[in-house]
Amino acid sequence: MNDPRFTHVGPLVVACLRITDLRPEVDPLTGAVARDAQGNGLSAADAAALELSLRIAGVWSGRVVALAVGPPAIDPVLRDVAALGVTVLRVSPETVDPDRGYAAELADDEQRLARTIVASLVPYGPPDLIVCGDRSTDRGTGALPAFLAHQLGAVQALGLVALTPDDTVTGGGRALIAERRLDAGWRERLGVPLPAVCSVEGAGVRLRRASLGGALTAAAAPVPVNGISPADRPEREEAIPAVRIGPTRVFEPRARVLPAPESTDPRVRLLALTGALVAHDPPTVIGPVGPSEAADELMAFLVRHGYLDPTDPEQAGTSGKGTGR
Amino acid sequence: MAEPTMADAPGPESAEFDAVVVGAGPAGSAAALALARAGRSVVMVERGPFPGSKNVYGGVVYGRVLDAIIPNWWEDVPVERWVVRRSTMMMTESQSLSIDYRTGAWGTAPYNGMTTVRSRFDTWLAAKATEAGARLLTSTVATGLLRDGDGRVVGVRTDRDHAELRSRVVVACDGVNSFLAKEAGLLPQSEASHYTLGVKEVLSLPREVIDERFGVQGHEGVDIEILGCTRGIPGGGFLYTNTDTVSVGVVASLPHLAEARIRPEELIADLKEHPSIAPYLRGSSLREYAAHLIPEGGYDTMPPLATDGMMLAGDSAAMTLAAGMWLEGVNFAIASGYAAGQAVDRAVASGDCTASGLASYRADLERQFVLVDHKRLRKAPALVLSDRVQQRYPGLLCDLAEGMFTVVNPAPKPGGLRVTRNAAAKHGVKLRELAADTLRGLRIFG
Structure with a gap:
């Protein structure tokens, strides 16, 4: 294999990017999120991840692969990234459906996504470092770096504000020094061995600008695409069932059938129908109590008001006193 | 497959093209399209992150000019609404008188005019150029002209490490306030009387509300041009419908606006409160506010269109027609840009990219509506204003x-x-x- 993408000697630093519309419109009435490919770009966190990848690879004389999962609409952004002298790779998602709901995307299986990304990187060799933004502007479960670290068997250091090569390491080894915010303005400094997956905040660094030559070359270049079929995906272990979200709809509680008032007097009927003469539980403050007692109080409330049937064997286990569930 | 990496990138000094087109608006994209189709190497240098990203627009795009350039253009153009109702309204503070014309013929192919969002329209047109082989360089500013020892323009300097793009011809389509045209001495450094200031608000309204209030349906749209809404400052107003927004704004003479010491947003506020306009806008919410200069000086204020190694097209050449009942700019930009591209092709083929070699550009425009209309209506701006x-x-x-x-x-x-x-x-x-x-x-x- 003579492709320089795959034969370069030196550490491999991967910038794992999430390219999305940075200015989506949200319908104030329905909450529907409308995204436009023209707004695609790198979030501040992803831009920081890319810049730190370039700096670290520069110090190590390594190479940078910038990878993003997405449809062809993200290619212009990847070309801008390629203009920086970075090898880019777009991983084609399994589902390319522009009409996919936001909630459906939110429920995507991040573990599966991590496996797809790791599989896509196989031709480039094992990555020494993967740098991600610590959050994305549209989904933001924040779980992907951890899943990537799990897939690679790498250490993870997440939510960093600084990431630099550790120049105290001798003997040809490599490691990183990372900084993370703590409360009250404190910072903690971490020694990060390799291989590692790090996520960084969008702070402290500014993404460099591409040269004219790089921009010109990238403007006309195709973006390599790696489509991963499920059959190619290595199964490191049994997949954990992921959360699935079905179609959403407006909550419409069922109508409850109430017995007709017995009286023929309109006033009494009105009082009965409106419940004006029915005693109601006043607001009650319970506590402070522990979680177990609080749960018992809630269960007792539900039983008292008929939402749970204590004689139902399936429900009895959830309402038992002192179960602590 | 070529890989987009720096390893393959040419050095800045090797970047040389038949033409550099500055600006990827309608004029620039049309010029690049013509050049790319002719097999010339051409790069568009666009200041914004994508074509149309910074463009402001307050009128209707008349697509007839596209017929010969992009066959069946209406099939994939990013239209908001096809204008089927055109109204000219004269108003005072409490009165209005309208001439209202409506025809269903404008709502079917090949259509007459359309409202569109410039960021989408410009991106669409630029894509036609890149599909034909032009290169698009975004987020890059052409900061100045390169000249050879004889003073001939031979390219542009960019803000990317001051790197240079060399070319046989530079086509300046960098808009109304063209710094390149000024640097070349083709435009005066400042002449406020040649310009108006257009300001507009884009207001959100549900699509069905727009349909009901303006009496349209589906993709039908309305264009209302207004006279007498600028507190006596020479200018006018407009209101037109998009899919789920309406654009309302005013255009006012720049020196008169400054002299009157009136903020342009006050003029829009007046217009929005007018009893003939307010019912259209009730319940709307502000989505965008924008302002832009417009070269409304007409034929008599047009700069020379070419010099050695350089040409002007679109707004940089003052090719906006502001003649009362006709307020057109994008179609003139497209036509002039395409003609500029064809002229560069001829000049490169002949090996003469001097002003005389590029003179066929003006001759071509004089045979087309671009200069015929401007010349015929050269006295219109003075009368209208x-x-x-x-x-x-x-x-x-x-x-x-x-x-x-x-x-x-x-x-x-x-x-x-x-x-x-x-x-x-x-x-x-x-x-x-x-x-x-x-x-x-x-x-x-x-």
């Missing part, structure tokens, strides 16, 4: 209509001449002046 047309005639015409339509029983109906005399006297217009302006208008527009 004159004191009487701007400040007196809207009120005169409204009073004339009011006098004719007001029932004054038991008094007998006044004659038309009497109503006209009264209205003219009220607004300080002599019938002699009215007749002279009518004759002048007939000469210009007839």
